[in-house]
Amino acid sequence: MESSSAALPLDALPHPPGRLPILGDVASVDRHRPTQHELKLAQGGLGPIFQRKLLGTQLIIVTGGRLAAQCNDETSWGRVLLGPLAKIRPVAPHGMFTASSKDPLWGQARRILTPGFTQAAMRTYHDAMASVADDLVTEWASAGGAGVAVHSAMTRATLEVIARAGFGRDLRLFDPVGQGSDSHRFVRELGRTLQWASESTNDLPIIGDVRAALRAPGVRRDIASLQCYVDELIADRQHENTSDATDLLGLMLTATDPETGERLPADNIRDQTLTFLIAGHETTAALLEVALYHLAQNLDYQDRVRAEMPAQTTDLGYDDVVKMRFARQFLNECLRLWPPAPGYFRIARTDQNLGGYRIPAGRAVFVLALAAQRDSDVWGPGAADFDPDRFDSAALRAFPDRFFQPWGTGPRSCIGRAFALHEATLMLGRLVHAFDLATTSTAPLTLRERGTLRPDPFELTARGRSVATTRG
Template identity: 40%
Template sequence: MSPTAPHPQPTHSLHDIPVVDISDTGPGRTPLQQVMELMRAHGPALVRRLHGRDTLFVGDLDLVTDLADETRFAKAVGPALENVRAFAADGLFTAYNDEPNWAKAHDILMPAFALGSLRTYHPVMLRVARRLIDSWDRCARAGQPVNVPDDMTRMTLDTIGLAGFGYDFGSFERDEPHPFVESMVRCLEWSMTRLSRTPGSDHSAADAAFRADADHLAQVVDEVIAARVDSGPNAADAGDLLGLMLTAKHPADGTTLDTANIRNQVITFLIAGHETTSGAMSFALYYLAKHPAVLQLVQREADALWGDAADPEPTFDEIGRLTYTRQVLNEALRLWPTAAAFSRHAREDTLLGGRIPLRAGQAVTVLGPMLHRQPVWGDNPELFDPARFTAEAEAARSPHAFKPFGTGERACIGRQFALHEATMLLAMLVHRYRLHDHADYALTVKETLTLKPEGFTLTLTPRTAADRVQAPLPGAAAQHPAQAS
């Protein structure tokens, strides 16, 4: 947005909802954060008008609660996801509700995210965590900073590649991001910038570059699938995501996923399975670096589990005992949900919240960061405070106040996979290292289809055995007041 017009005035109101025309100022470099600023100025429900296109955004808890009613609303594949369909087609994330492959893939893949399956992924998660730690050890010895978002992306890409598809991207053996990641990021950026194109302008060069990147994603995925198929008749039925897609039959009709849809699902999982998780861990590490009192509590929790062992071997069940670490992760996801928006559409003509008329098929976009800053979160929702996620606090709060993974039957299928991976890694890192905010980093949130802290680096020094000898974390420790952000 232009600095001379930070909050365009509403042109008029639509059913008491302000309509804010930003056509003259443009969508800016960070369109979601721009809408956040518009909501701060005009309220948690508004229509953003851009070159004649209207989008209804909401962050109001009552409206989001209404939108969660599956009998009246369903997932909408909005303009951004329509663009993602150009390279993910009918994958789980971008499929239309009535596309047969969505229900088929969902039913086939659900067992892969059950508790028993998560246990089988734990050793792979730990193996890749060791790669990250080895890399960070080298940087610590050399006194070099680590690029947190880049390394989190390497770690989560290798994890989903190995755990989901038995394919090793070897990201930590590279000085630069894997070409798949570079192509993926450019595809996601294309999907966002395409939303704000000025009508009539020439974008043929950008579209051609996108097509080359999309072709590269498809080529990598074809290699992943071919490597599995070529590895022998028993390899297809390996019990992971790819094995299920190649062999599992739908329980209702006995059909399997077609080859094209398997490619779309692999692309979807490689993107969604690592891009959002890496952002969540990066934000969590940012807040820990900025809040030493909270960091100390996370360290005490990890130390209570693993003592003075520099290289613990976390078990699957131990990760479930890292309750305060999980609170930290949830609080980071509250402030910056890495999948920051999701859309719903009306199944039939209805009144949203009893007051906003919607036509059948009309879409509404929920802006997670503003929902997560509503009054239900207290007087200072900008404060980083993991105590918001004690069991007692969660029980007292509406379940619709916290939506980092979407809602309903189309919510993220892999959320427990991501939370287990992230909780384990955060605990291992703070158990091993002292984190130093050497550059006094000021948060800059980068947007593609997801959010990440841009340019965030840390320096590290190893913790000693003496550092890890602490009094056990008291039962009330999770209620320790956090420092102001």
């Protein structure tokens, strides 16, 4: 690495055209699709590193794959909580993804919960995940080949998976007469909170302050209601006195930290439960929606997923899901092009030379994974194309410098990665086994941003296939 003393100052970084005195780069702000706009700026020639200023506040954006990888070096860079995650912090102040790295509770929670994400634990969760897939197939079959609302279905399915597998609770989100239930209200309040977190992070100065003040009472009510819902869920579990439970909630209520011998405080159990409900459903729902869109666009992909499944059955066992190699490649390609978490902040531990620019110690940069994972310098000239076969083990050897970090980086990376991939693979397998999927529109995939990248609501047609229902 070049010496930081030989690097250019931050003010020398390229910036979007149209910068105004005092106001800065207001013309380059898109509060509804901020990271997608930054992707376009990078592809328009500003990358692999550039700056954006608003009223003197400078954001450094890293879009090149090699520079992004440099920022992941834990000896020189660390995690910092900024952006939408910081806005979500009032919902779960000491959750594993929202707590400060100096907060001992995040490490204590991670150590206590790590056994809940082993292969043995995944086996115990499988049947609960499969029960949700069954409910989803039943609901889509009842549509009789008419259009199905993918966004609503994936929201409910992923929340149910977390609740049934992780907390031993059926939220009844597939109950057709339960639209006014507390669980459905929770879904609506959670959606509003995530939307607020994203838009307020990227709001314009002054105008954003006024907008934030007007929305504050409603935001506080939603957060209080979300917390109350989870408190009741935890209280119900405690009243059952299931002290031998080994699911996620059982671990939080009964297990001790192997380092300190302490249990999680009651308020932290709420924070961790909310963290799993928010992060565990939103990111997986986003992944599944992108995957279903691409499956519906290409019948060959549906056939290839079906070909990996046991013949004459709808009963996918744990080992069956693990063996679905192409489905995993397919999901990885969805994560590469449209990572649900489009980026993350990193902070320099010491002065750094990043792409020829001096990043002082204590300065944060935003790693735009959405751009770095499409960088043709590390993924080849076809980096913008959707191609699941690029994740074949032989093909990957052609990309030794590839950048692929959809789960974050370092000790604070996503603890639920194996859970999410198993869930998503199982869901896709069950859906393509039961249905021929097709689009109801020729419109391209468009994504909204509310802390995550998630497709705008769209419909698919799911026409039932003639399949056996028991193992032959």
